[in-house]
Amino acid sequence: HDEHNEEHYELDEHHEHEHGEHHEHDHGEHHEEHYELDEHHEHEHGEHNEEHYEHDEHHDHDHDHEHDEHHEEHYEHDEHHDHDHDHEHDEHHEHEQGHHNGGEVQNVKLESQAAHEYPVEEDEAVNHLEDHKKKQSQEEEEVTHEGESREQKHDAAELHHEEVKHTTEEQHEVHPVQLHVEEEEQQQELPAGHAEQDNHKKNNKGGLLPHTQEVHHFVKPRKTPLTQPIRWDPIEYDLREDSDDEFEMRTILRPVYDEENSQVLQFKNGEPDYQGELLSCFDEPNLLYRIFNRKEKTWAFYNDTLHYEMHVQFTFGKHSMLEPLENTKMYTKPDGEHLAEVYVYPGETEMFVKGKVNGFTSKLRAVPLSDDYCKRRQELAEETIHQEMAQIKELVGDEKDAEKVLKLCLEHNLPFVDLEFPPCQDSLDTGAKKPFKQLPWARPSSYLPDNLVDQVRLFRGPIRPGEFDQGELGDVWLMCSVAAVSENPEDILKMFRHPAGAEAGKKERAIGAYRVTFNKNGLWRSVIVDDYLPISGGKPKYAKSNRDLAELWPSILQKAFAKMHGSYASICSGDPLHALQDLTGFPCCRFDSAFAAASCSSKDDFFQDWVKYTKAHHQMLLSTPGKVTNDENSNDLKLAKRYLGVGLQSGHVYRVLEAQYFAERKLRLVKLRNAWGRNAEWNGDWCSDDNKWEQYPEVAQACRFEKDERSTFWMSWRACLCYFNGGGVCFSHPLLNDYRVPSKFVAGTPSCVFEVNVEQPTWMCFTISQRDRRGRQGFNEYQPVMLSVAQPLENDLYKVVENSSNDASHPLRDKWIFFQARDISLLHRFLPEHSPYLVIPRLMQVDGQEGEVPYVIGFSCNKVVGHDGVTVQFKTIDKDNKVMHNFPKFEPEVEPVMAEYQVKPPHKGYAELKQGEAVY
Template sequence: MGCCNSKNTKEPKGAGRPPLDVQPAEEDVKQKTDEVRDSTESSAEEETPGGQSTEADAKAAQELADPRAARIQAICARNKGCPYRYGACTVVGGDVKCYFEDGLIYCIVKDGCWHIYNDTLDYEAQVELLFGPGSQIATCERTMMEVMENNWTRAYAAVYPLETVQCVSGKVCGYQCSITIKPLDDSYRLKACAAANRNAEMETETVRRLAGNLTDEDEILRRCVETNTPYVDLTFPPCAAALARAGRDSRSFPVMAMMRPTQYLPEDMCAMVNDVIGAVVPHSIEHGSLGDSWLMCALAILAEDETAIHNLLMQGTPAEKAVGAYRLLMNKNGWWITVLLDDYLPTFSRTPVFARVCDNPAEMWVSLLQKAYAKVHGSYAAITGGDALQALADFAGSLMYRFDKEWEVAALDVTKAEELADALVGLSRSGASVVLSTPGHTSESYLGCNQESDPEGFRARYTKCGLRTGYTYFVERVVTLQKQQTLLFKLRNPWRSSGQWNGAWSYGSAEWGENPDVCSVCDAQEDPQDGSFWICWKDACEYFDGGGVFYPTSAAEDYRVKGFFDGTIPTVILEIMAVENTRVLLTLSQPDKRGVDLTDGAARFAPIMLTVSKKEGDMQRVQKNTSWNPEMPSNECNFVVGRDVGMWFTLEAGEVYHVVPRMHCKGVKSQYHRPYVVGILSYAPLEGKVRAQAMCIESDSNVFTNYSLYRSGAPQPVQAEHQTRLPGKAPVTNVSTTVI
């Protein structure tokens, strides 16, 4: 037995509860009935917390020592104590009863008063309370009451989103409660959102007049700062088109109120609004109802590295934030871009409908990153499905790849499991981040195909053991147990609504007691209450159908060069020479097809490949080509139909290399010169150790006909647009022949 790897990641308003990716009810109307004949029976199941159990000074000391751990524990503790998703209930304490599996509507009885709380943003609750003969009941302002022929008293009321309505009070002799929910009608929504949307339109028009003929976002923002005018993004304005584009997006949304945080927050919180407030933790992410769990999983994994989040938000200034403007960094199509946003968000009942920070409504980073992703791809509707690893690549500028096929082979053939286990341990040791995924509703994997006959039962199986389908989980540690002949994964589950893993090797399970040495190595003596859990290889294969790897870049030096393919010929290659042996990650990216019109040349990926050759006299000999796996570059020509390809490669001291972007002829489209970006990433400083120049190679070179040895000729230096991004710094763009 041994530990082959140990990779650790190093009272606010409201309570969050991550929603499902679909609306809470498949049908238009849901009804639940509860009947209690004996009024002495308690209808309470959970109770809201009355206060903090720890002393203030102890809490402050913990926050000072490890603010991330303190925030995680505070969120997890509150999630256990509070059943509400939005936390807008105005009644503290009392006997709380939930009438739907997903929460939604709650009845709170306190001091003889019966309250109904609607913990949704989408539903109207029709509440009917029947009280037995002898009950002495008084109604409240919003409640209608009548005494029926059988001497039962009927009270009924309509409760709208985030309302807490006191229905009745008095002595009860038995009761029945029936609650029906239905989607809000359009007229109610229009009326509720009208004032906010009129204000958004007026502010948009004000900025439009201020901008005049200007189209440059930075110039428009400068004018807003100079005149103290609330900034509005005229390229992604706060209107229905930001939610879904007519004729482009298949999904539509009901009416929402476009509001700034300073408009929907209580007055005493407005001065607190900022992108980041305190420690960044994945547990603070509340999904909202967009249905982009893949993107939220990506943000949660990214938030394991607090620096990565701060790096994305580093360009904004206090003066810009004061007028509601934020700058976010994103890597799109292999190139670093700055996304300029206003702080308008889709809301209802003065609450963001989509992603938000669950434990501090004044903290904006989750909402802003989601909005930036929506803007880049055209609308919120355009980002409702995808791969968490691709979103990670966009935010981190990282290369990623999936090992779903290898996982399935290893899961079905025990002789292949050790090979994959060794690879995952090695990757985790090297600093790469490993993730595992559960099958989504469209999955056709060896696990996903089992859900076709009983999709509800399939999801219920995951829910029962504390997991969710269609989610991606960050792997904190990978431990090989030689004696037990198994592999243990320590995964992070920051999602409140999914419960806690309760299978083998869960905290407190018999496996730890039977293997005290393993327990010590894994530091699993007690549950750290941070959402982490351990799972063995056997169970992982039964619940996860694959995963992937990405390479964090917050500590990496990052160089990018732009070019395009003229037919299959690249306009720019790189000539590289190192003064000492240097390991680098070489990447090739083409335009993403998400959000692109089907008539656009980028609507289909081209087969691409990156070739590295080394100079031999006046010839160049191919050393490696990219494959689907950057850890395993190939000697063969493997064109991959994908957004990005790459390889780890060691540059030998004194040698001259060519890095040649390649595209298969099947990717050629008339009237379209496909852009590309070549990247060089290194965890070691490259300045003074590596020289890289942008060059042009002859179009008749045999490298384009897959020769392993070709005449290098005399490649000519060319002016190329390139970027340099150093750790903790914003990217710098230049045009020259010298890249490094």
């Protein structure tokens, strides 16, 4: 590994004296330092404790030695899911998908203990449109008015009252063309004004000066009403999931349009504001449309995109008799031809020309929204925001605390604006290496059609994976985790439940305030946000519902997550397993090393783990290698084509739903779902069309195989190991009671250890969490920590029986390994005959460490602690206790201590704060 640093501190407590042997090895850029210290055990000459301090960003290095009761303490620099890399922005499509390290995009293979920054996606529209970078051309043909074709009648018909008879005039027919995306140009400002015919504004090359177009409204007023639904139907929904109607689902109505006559179903992001015959200007639909009104002899254009301004330029024949409309600028060239230009912004309709057309050529460009356009929209939106904030500040002064501000807004019935995370540019790009484009912010009441404003809800239908669009932020690592959580809709609903009850939630939402509960830094936290969202083209730019813009939960969840980390930029790029833990509170572990080793191992242990995980309904994610690119010579593009050839997507995340083993056939199968719920087209072994399902009906029956099911698919274990490069598991469980105890290490000693008693065998999971470094400037490394479980011996001593590892389900029995990671977990089966146990948080002290190191201990159990035969008491332990110095046996010198803790039952999404010497 480049600049791979490894340090070992080995303690040999077998002798009375100390050796100061110092060894340095230089292998290229691989540096190791060994410090060997011999000490004497007070008892048991055969015990040998070895403390290993590894600074290793990519692999576990286990050094096994043959000693009786050999104990190894291993300090691993575990970038266990979490390098925060600021997101690189491209001038036009803000994000490039890839692993980011130090500002450079890298194709990083997933490794256990390695930083896994899930790749940031490019703007999908840009990727798609770049494939069509070809100059458009129009065929010319001689026609007469009497003999013109149907399309020519549309394009060259008389649009003026005066008829000009030129039977040999060239007519230029507009056909759909391939989209030509050009780099965004800096436009020279020209005076504003009505559309004009301009014969003088030439540049020094004899051409027309760059076209400019003023923006006067945040949302351009329509001249014609939107298509109205023929009726409103109730939405079918299982109300048992919202029995107290906290989210007002009983009053949801869905607009139903006339399928035969409605244009609403034809367009993706709005509808034209002018009636006439429609022609798509490009091969791809939902980009730019030309509208021709034969009766009024008028042309108009409608832009059905969200993120592109369409630059429309036509050169009409010299015998054309036209007047420019509204924002159209027209210039008569020296040869008599007329050049007309207009910009069509997202979701808007621009009137173009009126009159008689006698031949034309055209040039159409899709250009990413200019900085001037975005800035002007932002300025227009800020007028309302500043007014609302001024009203609030009159009441609260300099107070910014969201709870206090929200309380006063409720008392005075004012629209809530979150002063902690205001709708401004800083909330977008704080911490980014390059600034984001300036964006306007708006509430749903501003960007939605009037008939949908009173239908705004968090949820407007069943929650399903993939029922939302991640947008253009580049936080696919978060969004794919949200999709995984949405496999169980109740888990999403719980995140939005109000701690004070349904009525309190309704009152807050009525003034634009929302709460989302996360587990951050080990503690449950309710995050308050307003409903202002970054907007592009009249719709939310980032996460949003892809079936109904009046459904807000994806946008609000993403905004609350961004607030929790300081900005939207701070959540660009990351590990899906970290996001899963923040969303659910359940411990997560990566298994990249085991996954890589499985392909060349004859053992079946790893696959059997998968069988157990899926039967227990734990959430498992797999990722494919690569990143999105348009470079024809790129290895990533070649990889993407290879994966598409077998029906998979490179640089993507998939959810593991089942793992099945058929011993009689030595067959291992895995069932997967695309985390976005898109159709799966896997065409390899055991795909939907594979005849093996017919050859082996017993396998099909056991797998509940349905040939027509396209949202999920099966593949062989061998194919899985071939096409995926790693992943992890979230130890989720629907019936766990969750407890959180904020604590701290003082000079390496924990402020609280835990005495556990059980009356019957009980599984519990303990987690030690440090403060997340995401969004924290200047914070580089986590402290090396470990969890130890000890049980009593017959001679009033305790013995450490298990220590935490990088895999919660496989703790270590004979090694002491400290992991430098955000979260470390340990699953243990507690037995009555070995009670009471002690669970001891550990910190390895290193140079430069602060005197106090805060952390949180979380533990979960499928029984109610304090009842159901399970008790957990809070204790203190002396700093000189031998267990704090890596002795396996020690005296239980502990005393009771008071502690604050959170309790969250499985049916609630928020926690209750309690205090005591034990959980009750």
